[in-house]
Amino acid sequence: MSAVDLLNLLIAALLQxxxxxxxxxxxxxxxxxxxxxxxxxxxFLMLGxxxxxxxxxxxxxxxxxxVLLAFPVxxxxxxxxxxxxxxxxxxxDQPTLTSxxxxxxxxxxxQNLGYVVWGNSDRAILxxxxxxxxxxxxxxxxxxxxxxxxxxxxxxxxxxxxxxxTWFGRAVRALMQNSxxxxxxxxxxxxxxxxxxxxxxxxxxxxxxxxxMIYSFSPDxxxxxxxxxxxxxxxxxxxxxxxxAVGSVxxxxxxxxxxxxxxxxxxxxxxxxxxxxxxxVLPEGVAGLWNKRRRxx
Amino acid sequence: MAPILSxxxxxxxxxxxxxxxxxxxxxxxxxxxxxxxxxxxxxxxxLSILAGSIQPTSGTVVFQDRNVTGAKSFAMAQAGIVRxxxxxxxxxxxxxxxxxxxxxxxxxxxxSAGDLWDARRILEWVGIAHLADAPSVxxxxxxxxxxxxxxxxxxxxxxxxCDEVCSGLTEPETASVLRLLRKIQDAGTTILYVEHNLKAxxxxxxxxxxxxFGEKLAEGSPEAVQSDPSVIAAYIGRTA
Amino acid sequence: xxxxxxxxxxxxxxxxxxxAPLLLLAVLAAxxxxxxxxxxxxxxxxxxxxxxxxxxxxILGGFGGQVSFGFAVFYGLGAYTAALSVNSGVNSxxxxxxxxxxxxxxxxxxxxxxxxxxxxxFAIATIGVSxxxxxxxxxxxxxxxxxxxxIIETRPFxxxxxxxxxxxxxxxxxxxxxxxxxxxxGLALIAIREDEEAASDLGVNPYRTKLLAHALAAALTGxxxxxxxxxxxxxxxxxxxxxxxxVAILLMPIIGGIGTVWGxxxxxxxxxxxxxxxIASFPQLHLLIYGSLLILIxxxxxxxxxxxxxxxxxxLRARMEG
Numbered sequence: 001m002s003a004v005d006l007l008n009l010l011i012a013a014l015l016q017x018x019x020x021x022x023x024x025x026x027x028x029x030x031x032x033x034x035x036x037x038x039x040x041x042x043x044f045l046m047l048g049x050x051x052x053x054x055x056x057x058x059x060x061x062x063x064x065x066x067v068l069l070a071f072p073v074x075x076x077x078x079x080x081x082x083x084x085x086x087x088x089x090x091x092x093d094q095p096t097l098t099s100x101x102x103x104x105x106x107x108x109x110x111q112n113l114g115y116v117v118w119g120n121s122d123r124a125i126l127x128x129x130x131x132x133x134x135x136x137x138x139x140x141x142x143x144x145x146x147x148x149x150x151x152x153x154x155x156x157x158x159x160x161x162x163x164x165x166t167w168f169g170r171a172v173r174a175l176m177q178n179s180x181x182x183x184x185x186x187x188x189x190x191x192x193x194x195x196x197x198x199x200x201x202x203x204x205x206x207x208x209x210x211x212x213m214i215y216s217f218s219p220d221x222x223x224x225x226x227x228x229x230x231x232x233x234x235x236x237x238x239x240x241x242x243x244x245a246v247g248s249v250x251x252x253x254x255x256x257x258x259x260x261x262x263x264x265x266x267x268x269x270x271x272x273x274x275x276x277x278x279x280x281v282l283p284e285g286v287a288g289l290w291n292k293r294r295r296x297x
Numbered sequence: 298m299a300p301i302l303s304x305x306x307x308x309x310x311x312x313x314x315x316x317x318x319x320x321x322x323x324x325x326x327x328x329x330x331x332x333x334x335x336x337x338x339x340x341x342x343x344l345s346i347l348a349g350s351i352q353p354t355s356g357t358v359v360f361q362d363r364n365v366t367g368a369k370s371f372a373m374a375q376a377g378i379v380r381x382x383x384x385x386x387x388x389x390x391x392x393x394x395x396x397x398x399x400x401x402x403x404x405x406x407x408x409s410a411g412d413l414w415d416a417r418r419i420l421e422w423v424g425i426a427h428l429a430d431a432p433s434v435x436x437x438x439x440x441x442x443x444x445x446x447x448x449x450x451x452x453x454x455x456x457x458x459c460d461e462v463c464s465g466l467t468e469p470e471t472a473s474v475l476r477l478l479r480k481i482q483d484a485g486t487t488i489l490y491v492e493h494n495l496k497a498x499x500x501x502x503x504x505x506x507x508x509x510f511g512e513k514l515a516e517g518s519p520e521a522v523q524s525d526p527s528v529i530a531a532y533i534g535r536t537a
Numbered sequence: 538x539x540x541x542x543x544x545x546x547x548x549x550x551x552x553x554x555x556x557a558p559l560l561l562l563a564v565l566a567a568x569x570x571x572x573x574x575x576x577x578x579x580x581x582x583x584x585x586x587x588x589x590x591x592x593x594x595x596i597l598g599g600f601g602g603q604v605s606f607g608f609a610v611f612y613g614l615g616a617y618t619a620a621l622s623v624n625s626g627v628n629s630x631x632x633x634x635x636x637x638x639x640x641x642x643x644x645x646x647x648x649x650x651x652x653x654x655x656x657x658x659f660a661i662a663t664i665g666v667s668x669x670x671x672x673x674x675x676x677x678x679x680x681x682x683x684x685x686x687x688i689i690e691t692r693p694f695x696x697x698x699x700x701x702x703x704x705x706x707x708x709x710x711x712x713x714x715x716x717x718x719x720x721x722x723g724l725a726l727i728a729i730r731e732d733e734e735a736a737s738d739l740g741v742n743p744y745r746t747k748l749l750a751h752a753l754a755a756a757l758t759g760x761x762x763x764x765x766x767x768x769x770x771x772x773x774x775x776x777x778x779x780x781x782x783x784v785a786i787l788l789m790p791i792i793g794g795i796g797t798v799w800g801x802x803x804x805x806x807x808x809x810x811x812x813x814x815x816i817a818s819f820p821q822l823h824l825l826i827y828g829s830l831l832i833l834i835x836x837x838x839x840x841x842x843x844x845x846x847x848x849x850x851x852x853l854r855a856r857m858e859g
Contacts, residue, residue: 037657088836095657097604101791102835104784108828115824223780227668230661269672275665279658280650348738374740382738388731390796399728402721403740452740 004138009256011139017252018149021244022210023225024232025155026203028244031233033175033196036086037095040103041204041229042222043110048074048208049217050118053125063125064147067209071202078201081106082194091193107222114219124216144213151210152248155203156241163241172196224268231275250274299362301326301487302347302378302456307356309342309511316342318511319356324456329478329488331502331519333495335532338508340491341383344458347489348380349373361455374404377455381448381462385441387433393444394420394429397451404452416451423447423477439470446477450486457481459490463497475501499523507531558711558799565704569697578696582768584809585703586761591789591801591808592710593757597750598787599796600723602730607647607663608786610670611640611755613777615762617680620688620772629702633763640759644751652747655733664780671778685773688766699768706764710757714798717753726750730796758786785812788827791834794843803842 023045030038051073052066061069085106089098132143163169171192174182183189211217211225228251236247251274258270300323309317317339324330332340345351347358349370358366365376373379379400388396397416420426423443428436436444442462449457459478463471471494478501482488492498498505499519506516509531515522522528568578590612598604615636622632651662675683717723725746728736733743766772789808794800815823838844 037661085832085836097657097660098835098839100604100657100660101831105828105831105835108784108824108831110828112822112825112828227664230665234661263676265676266672269669272665272669272672276650276662276669279654279662279665350734350738370734370737371740371742374738379740380738382735386732386735388728388735390727390731395724399724399736399741400739402724403736405740448739 008139010253011141013252013256014249015141015145015149016256017245017248018145018152019211019214020228020232020251021156021248022148022152023204023207024229024244024248025152025159025241026200026205026207027226027229028200028233028236028241029159029203030197030200031095033172033200034086034091034099034193035095036091036099036103037230038103038200038204039100039226040081040106040110041200042226043107043114044074044077044201044204045208045211045222045225046114046217046219047077047110048205049212049221050114050123050208051205052209052212053123053217056125056127063127063209063213067151067206070205070209074205075198075202077205078198079194081201082197086197087190087194111219118219120218120220122216122218125212127213130213148210148214151206156245159241168192168195224271227275228271231271231278234275234278298325300324301361302489303359304347305357305359307343307346307353307358309339309346309351310354316511317346317353320508320511320513321356322506322513322516324487324489326455326487327482327485328504329482329490329502331498331505332489332491332508333493333498333505333522334508334514337510339511340508341460342511343508344380344460344489344491347373347378347456348458349378350380371403374452374454377405377453378458379404379449379452379454379456380458381442381445381460383460383464385438385445387436387441387444389432389434391433392430393425393433393436396433396444397447400448400451405454419447419451422480423450424473438465439467439474442466442474443477446474446481450481454486456487456489459488459492461492462490463492463494471497562708568700575696578700580809580813582696582700582703583765583813584806585700585707586765587785587789587805587809588707588802589703589710589761589764590758590786591793591805592707592714593754593761594786595790595795595797595801596714596717596726596757597747597754599790599801600717600730601726601747601750603652603747603750604657604660604787605663605751606660606780606783606787607667607670608754608758609778609780609783610643610647610667611758612762612765612782612786613670613674613772613774614643615640615759616766616772616777617674617686617762618759619763620686620766621680623688623767629767632767633702633706633760636763636766637756637760640755640762641752643759644755645748648748648751652744652751664783667778667783668780671774671780674778675774681773683774685771685776688770690770694770699764702764702767703761706757706760711798711802713753713757714801717750718798722746722749784827788831790841792830792841794841795839797840797843800841800843807842 026044027038027041030036048070051070052063055061055066055069056063085102086099089102090096091099129143134141134143134146163173171182171187174185174187175189175192231251232244232247234247235250236243236245251271254274255267255270259267262270302324305321306319307317307321308315308319320339320343332343334340342351346353349368349372352367356366357364360376360378363376365373365378368376388399391399394416397419401416401419417426417429420429423446425440425443425447428440433444446462462478463474466474475497478488478490490498490502502519504516505519505522507514507522507525507528514531515525515528517525565581568581590608594605594608618639619632619636622635623629627635647663647666651659651666654662674680680686717726725736725741728739728741729743729746737743762777785808789804790801791804792807793802793804811823811826815826834841840847
């Protein structure tokens with residue numbers, strides 16, 4: 001395998017990491033703040049895809065703009081979902097099965113909604129940009145993937161900023177570490193949780209729109225992405241959104257390079273195996289390993 | 298007489314924090330040993346290690362001449378070391394009697410046929426037989442603490458580890474629980490008792506171990522320990 | 538095992554509850570006398586298969602509190618094992634035993650690493666395992682890969698034969714479930730579910746107990762898969778390993794009443810009926826129903842149908858006597 005091929009593969013892996021990072025951000029926020037594994041994340045990815053699709057197909061709104069529009073829309077949707085459903089269940093410092101099942105039920109309902117409104121044929125968003133490729137020397141960068149990568153970087157960067165440089169961010173970090181202590185020092189837990197949930201869904205919807213630019217989709221869109229998001233979260237750990245970046249890169253690189261040794265059909269199994277491995281071997285994610293290193297030093 | 302429990306330089310690190318630093322002591326069979334110390338001294342950590350809930354980073358734990366270092370809690374229970382919890386943890390879906398049954402059937406006695414040590418008798422002994430069929434969650438705090446003790450006793454321990462058994466209780470309730478502890482000791486069980494209520498612990502223990510900052514600070518009779526200047530400094534220094 | 542003492546006045550309904558299942562069993566056993574059409578028998582057959590699996594899942598998930606999304610693995614492996622062995626000349630009963638054994642083996646492979654994880658992480662890990670197995674089975678050519686695997690028919694098809702097989706297995710499942718519920722093993726499972734650490738403190742070995750429950754549940758599920766495979770004579774990965782099957786398996790006991798003996802049975806009946814009636818007319822509506830049921834149950838009545846019944850029955854009785 002030539003150096004150019006290897007480089008192309010690496011670039012492809014990195015761009016794929018961008019995709020994974022973009023779609024995992026939403027889930028990470030919700031999991032980090034509320035310790036809820038949002039199984040309905042897949043449903044919101046799907047709705048986001050259809051949202052951007054409809055804006056494009058009916059009103060000829062550029063998908064990128066559609067993605068930006070998805071943010072406020074899905075933020076409101078997320079807050080409503082929290083208000084109607086999520087706030088009624090007990091939460092703790094560990095994910096609860098109740099939350100798992102509740103959001104799983106929501107995912108099923110959202111899928112049905114998708115089928116009822118859009119039927120079960122595949123859709124795709126095709127714009128002139130879809131097939132565009134940026135060519136730098138022997139390496140080709142599909143434009144849409146570059147866009148997604150850029151969006152992922154921007155999301156992660158801005159979230160890091162908010163988390164560490166704003167009051168809201170500090171409240172969120174307090175909740176991530178200890179919600180009772182946060183309550184004591186005056187953080188309005190319910191409201192912060194609701195906003196965080198809304199933000200998480202906002203990112204899910206927007207990510208769905210981004211994904212729609214790359215993949216075709218139908219109402220059960222999201223399942224494979226959901227599981228990959230788990231892997232990203234679990235592997236990256238939750239100390240910061242840097243963890244999402246790390247997890248995404250690991251997953252994408254392993255998946256991409258496994259094609260060299262495994263038949264392509266088995267590729268989906270890689271993510272799932274990594275998930276199981278990560279849960280068992282790295283319960284705190286790669287970040288946990290990093291922390292332990294600091295302790296031994 | 299050989300000690301029933303002998304720990305040697307037990308140490309525990311938690312991600313950057315040294316909770317226990319080379320703690321060593323022996324316990325002779327049949328006594329009530331008090332374990333005291335200011336907050337954060339490491340008492341509960343030590344108790345958890347002895348119970349098998351967590352494993353030490355280094356050091357050895359020898360129980361009845363067997364090395365049980367690092368054994369998990371169910372193995373410790375089978376060996377004869379059992380703990381109660383500071384905040385009672387009854388099995389919520391089960392009645393009081395059924396809670397004790399768990400101890401009877403999985404502890405050292407293994408609920409063998411013809412065993413006199415059955416759940417109802419334990420409840421009588423502990424004083425809550427009248428609540429046998431009540432859902433365990435409906436008990437008052439004092440009765441829940443008794444249930445904790447009953448459950449632990451059901452496993453026929455040789456060493457009972459009591460974690461703040463008197464916290465949250467009124468004076469008469471405390472006195473009543475202390476009487477129960479003495480009854481347990483009379484029946485032949487050794488007790489290691491972690492407590493914040495100094496008056497309670499001093500009145501019932503025959504030997505006290507004091508910890509501070511993860512290390513053993515002093516040990517001796519209650520009187521000796523109470524007049525030990527380093528112990529006084531540890532407590533007063535903390536509250537100042 | 539709620540030990541609250543019962544007065545004589547409430548003994549009559551309890552007697553009725555004990556007799557009802559036996560009555561139902563008698564009715565089912567005498568099925569040929571009712572001359573029902575083949576479609577109805579098929580419906581009953583499928584429901585009985587679901588009953589077995591629902592009960593099986595409940596042993597680990599309901600009694601033991603370990604929620605697994607991955608039971609389709611045991612169902613599918615059981616189906617394929619039975620199909621492969623029948624095609625190799627093994628008689629049908631032995632093939633069911635083989636199916637159960639393979640499922641037990643698989644449960645060990647899954648459980649040994651994953652039972653060290655706490656509840657929800659275990660659940661997520663089972664999603665991963667289930668999907669991985671599905672992908673692998675879709676690509677393994679020996680078993681036909683994605684196009685499925687066919688049992689070569691050597692004898693004429695007698696629908697009632699399969700019905701009785703499913704009925705017998707379901708009866709075994711109910712008996713096992715009752716036995717577990719009132720045994721020392723069941724007590725350990727419930728203690729683990731309520732508070733695993735406290736249970737361990739009292740001498741319960743959580744790891745070993747969970748592995749055993751998993752194996753038992755897998756055995757029943759694998760046998761059920763085998764029974765189904767012998768009936769359908771054609772199985773494919775999307776049919777038996779689908780994530781949807783894993784979901785359905787846990788939905789049934791939750792809907793019916795998780796952690797009880799009869800809850801899973803009720804849930805399976807409800808599910809079987811909805812599934813068969815709806816799948817033809819409104820293909821995607823079942824998602825809405827299951828999703829809404831799940832949400833409603835989680836929010837308002839975690840004890841499922843059995844929980845609702847427990848609240849309604851005393852009120853009905855009071856009204857009748859009052």
